[in-house]
Amino acid sequence: MDKEKAIMEVLYSKYGSILEKYGYKPNKAKNKYSIKTKNNLSEVSFLFSKRSNILHLVYSYIDLKAGKLHIDIENQIHIEEGENALKFLRPTFIITDWKDIFTLYGYDYREMLGWFTLIETIEQLEEKTKNTFPQALEIIIDLDEKFKTLDGILDVLWKKNSLNEYMDVYDAINILVISKLKSEENLLESYQNIITCSQYKSLPENGQQEITKYFNTLEKI
Structure with missing residues (x-):
């Protein structure tokens, strides 16, 4: 076989x-x-x-x-x-x-x-x-x-990323996407939480720019 x-x-x-x-x-x-x-x-x-x-x-x-x-x-x-x-x-x-x-x-x-x-x-x-x-x-x-709930997904994504020195850019984008599905207010709140956390600040500039690019695009629609 x-x-x-x-x-x-x-x-x-x-x-x-x-x-x-x-x-x-x-x-x-x-x-x-x-x-x-x-x-x-x-x-x-x-x-x-x-x-x-x-x-x-x-x-x-x-x-x-x-x-x-x-x-x-x-x-x-x-x-x-x-x-x-x-x-x-x-x-x-x-x-x-x-x-x-x-x-x-x-x-x-x-x-x-x-x-x-x-x-x-x-x-x-x-x-x-x-x-x-x-x-x-x-x-x-x-x-x-x-x-099964958007809040459940967000909770796991945030907890997973709290374990590391650097934020996972892909996870950050998904946090923004899910937050957008919830409301504009949630999108803005999540973005502020991302850019003020130590894991984001440890990212290289191109990683930070990628996250901001997705946020700006989500904000327009």
Whole structure:
């Protein structure tokens, strides 16, 4: 059996049922699980590179209104700058690096290494994921619940960014987008909170300018 297919079969047998219990549906390859409603799209991906033998766990959440507003604003900026428009909705929250999220949920990320790990044999798979994947899936289910409200998304974005020296520019843009959906007053308040926090002040100038560019564009519409 193809190695990637064998890995996905093992992951499906051990973790697929957990995701399915909460409404996630696997694709044919069993490397992506998703829930789509009229309001949002959640995806959990088990990404395996045959070239490097790296297994990578990724979580993505799109609030459909926020995702559309985000890409509309981004395309408006791209057109003004002479760049091509993009078609796909932007995730409202995405985890490719789990360090901050594990920390936020009280785990020592240094002990949670299975989210991005070398898998050379099927026998290694269970050993390398057993202390990471169950906890990660619990977090995903909790995030899905929190993200049912705009305030819940904002709360997680702010808390995640409070852990670091630098603000994540992509997260800051999503904070502004979600705040715009709430009200103009919330947009202005969030922007003021962003530009006065230490994480923003630690950003290089181009990062600060990118955030301000999105704020100014959101303010115009």
